Amino acid sequence: MSSNLLEIRDLTIDFHTDEGLVRAVDNLSLSIRPAEVMGLVGESGSGKSVTAKTIMRLAPDNAVIQHPSQITLNHQGQDVNVLKLRGRDLRLVRGNAVSMIFQEPMASFAPAIRISDQIIQTMQIHLGYSKDQARRAGIELFDRVGIVDPAKRFDQYVFELSGGMRQRAMIAMALSTKPKLLIADEPTTALDVTIQAQVLDLMMELREQMGMAMLFITHDLGVVSKIADNVTVMQRGKVVEVGSAERVLFQPQHPYTRRLLDALPHLEDLPEAPKHTPEPLVSVKDLSISYSTFGKGRKTELFTAVKNVSLDLPEGQIIGLVGESGSGKTSLGKAMLGAAPISSGTVKYHNTEKKVTFGVGKPVKRKHLARTAQLVFQDPYSSLNPRMTVRDIIAEPLEAMRLTKSREETDQQVIEVAKRCHIEVEHLRRFPHAFSGGQRQRISIARALVCKPKFIVADESVAALDVSIQAEILNLLKELKEELGLTILFISHDLSVIANLCDWVCVMRHGELVEQGSVRQIFLNPQQAYTQKLISSIPLLDAKDNRPHRSPELPRMPA
Secondary structure: OOOOOOEEEEEEEEEEEEEEEEEEEEEEEEEEEOOEEEEEOOOOOOOHHHHEEEEEEOOOOEEEEEEOOEEEEEEOOEEEHHHOOOOHHHHHHHOOEEEEEEOOOOOOOOOOOHHHHHHHHHHHHOOOOOHHHHHHHHHHHHOOOOOOOOOHOOOOOOOOOOHHHHHHHHHHHHHHHOOOEEEEEEEOOOOHHHHHHHHHHHHHHHHEEEEEEEEEOOOHHHHHHHOEEEEEEEEEOEEEEEEEEEHHOOOOHHHHHHHHOOOOOOOOOOOOOOOOOOOOEEEEEEEEEEEEEEEEOOOOEEEEEEEEEEEEOOOEEEEEEEOOOOOOOOHHHHHHEEEEEEEEEEEOOOOOOOOOEEOOEEEEOOOHHHHEEEEEEEHHHHOOOOOOOOHHHHHHHHHHHOOOOOOOHHHHHHHHHHHHHOOOOOHOOOOHHHOHHHHHHHHHHHHHHHHOOOOOEOOOOOOOOOOHHHHHHHHHHHHHHHHHEEEEEEEEOOOOHHHOOOOOEEEEEEEEEEEEEEEEHHOOOOOEEEEHHHHHHHOOOOOOOOOOOOOOOOOOOOO
């Protein structure tokens, strides 16, 4: 193994379930050389994340690693059998040799401990830094991953950060120990395109400076084309194709790889602007949103997330809301559902069974609003009750609002929406922890759709999905719009998805609405410099490649 940093041979992983043993990874072999970036791609549930966690010895308790599985890591010039490590030896390898960026940052930080304390302790243990050294280095990392006001954010708790900022903090923590191998499990999923480009540049810079290798797990093939030397494609636990990034992405051999590439959204043939703009379903007027936060000395400070926004959402249209993390997108979407503290302005619903208007001095009538509007959350891990089955999670809105008369009627509607969201009926008895991130997001979407609302706020609802499942969900949203006249506020940092899904686009920055227009206008003729920057940062799949370092192509897998 002298030339390889990591070598996996014949890895087979089964899971104990109520239905017996289920195979998650089937005879996988993979190798990574020092300073190599290996892209690992495949649909949700293909075994990518469990492979990564097994390298870190973080596989779930119900996982069974079958003989003759072998994971060998070259650490300090010695070949180490990772599967036999115990206690202190395992702790030394984690962090020093291998570090991991997890898919769900909310589950990666201790919620009751400040982020600074967690990162400082990690650097003290693995790098021998003093507390002051670790603090300075941590704040510098926060700055390098694009966190605004890094010294202040460094001392906050994870729940005080937006989804994108949590992911940046997770990336900073993983990089803080200067590992030889960085396992990145969907590291840029929650990041907007400009910060994504900044973080990827940082990773590549560290790779050049430290000789750091990466196992980069993602469903974004545009990102893979920019950073990966070689690509491994997994389907249903098996490796179906391996090769250089150029060969796999532009001359794929396996039908499954070709299907993944065919599902990619493109920026060609953008739709024309609607000739007649429908009447608005939702009107936002002079809306501002403020939150109380803790400043220095734990004094209460007022943070304004949304500043004086006015916006009409046309009925039966899909409106894209874009902007960097922390720009106020999620706060604005929640305000339309009466779930954010409105400090000024109003939200008004038109053409509904019962008129709904709320704002300062006008409290929201939640029972009326819940029949009209629903939310698909950004983070399915924290939005699904871990003690409820999938059936009960999807049925909850129906039962809470008494929309069905019997359990049989409830079950019928649950099964119907589950099938539409590509959830297997037999999976309705399982709990959320049994599913991958993409599968959990489909459960969240089904829960929002089950009561047949007129308006949905979809907050990064396809960010955790691989491209083929993402395409299915986007097509489902389009079908629902046409069949039900559904109005959707689609919040996303993925501009290529916005371009292919939406009728209208609104751009936010620092809490303000800076530009809005049709898809063609925003993408082909943006007026604001900020919008132009966003468009230019989209990581499209491009055969042109000027990266300085390329690893030799790996042997091809049979088609």
